[in-house]
Amino acid sequence: MDKKTWRDELLPASFRGISFLIEQAGVPIGQKGQLHEFPQRDEPFWEPLGKQAQVHTLTAWIIGDDCFERRDKFLEALEAQGSGELVHPWLGRMQVKVGDCKMTHGRREGGMVSFDLTFYPDKPRKFPTGRVNTQQQVVKAKEGLLASALSRYKAAMAIVDKA
Numbered sequence: 001m002d003k004k005t006w007r008d009e010l011l012p013a014s015f016r017g018i019s020f021l022i023e024q025a026g027v028p029i030g031q032k033g034q035l036h037e038f039p040q041r042d043e044p045f046w047e048p049l050g051k052q053a054q055v056h057t058l059t060a061w062i063i064g065d066d067c068f069e070r071r072d073k074f075l076e077a078l079e080a081q082g083s084g085e086l087v088h089p090w091l092g093r094m095q096v097k098v099g100d101c102k103m104t105h106g107r108r109e110g111g112m113v114s115f116d117l118t119f120y121p122d123k124p125r126k127f128p129t130g131r132v133n134t135q136q137q138v139v140k141a142k143e144g145l146l147a148s149a150l151s152r153y154k155a156a157m158a159i160v161d162k163a
Contacts, residue, residue: 010090013060017085025058026057031050031051032053034046034049056118056119057116060114082097083096098119098120104116
């Protein structure tokens with residue numbers, strides 16, 4: 001029975017279906033926080049601020065005789081609006097948005113294009129968003145409408161009373 005190795009478990013890297021080679025990838029882990037240090041105090045204070053954002057940085061290559069054609073398709077995928085699926089060799093499939101990227105060509109590395117890529121997680125927002133309170137607007141408008149109608153009624157009745 002053949003035993004699978006970690007190399008057998010690697011997924012082929014791609015973004016929006018465009019494949020590339022990858023040598024290295026990084027993602028911050030753990031907690032973020034702020035270290036507070038004060039004058040005349042010997043003990044600093046660490047303030048935890050929650051989980052680190054999973055910002056993926058990759059160094060990717062497109063290699064081969066057709067590297068310019070594949071490069072152009074990859075650029076289209078990177079510059080398209082909205083989120084896309086990143087197949088990360090070690091971490092699997094994930095929805096991400098493209099951040100700052102850098103493309104490099106070199107004469108010495110003919111037939112190869114290098115990319116330094118940054119991908120941000122694309123997850124639905126979990127925090128509240130502002131929304132118009134139409135019920136409260138109706139209540140406020142009602143008070144103005146009643147006051148306006150009452151003043152017009154009083155003005156009309158004043159003319160009737162004079163007659």
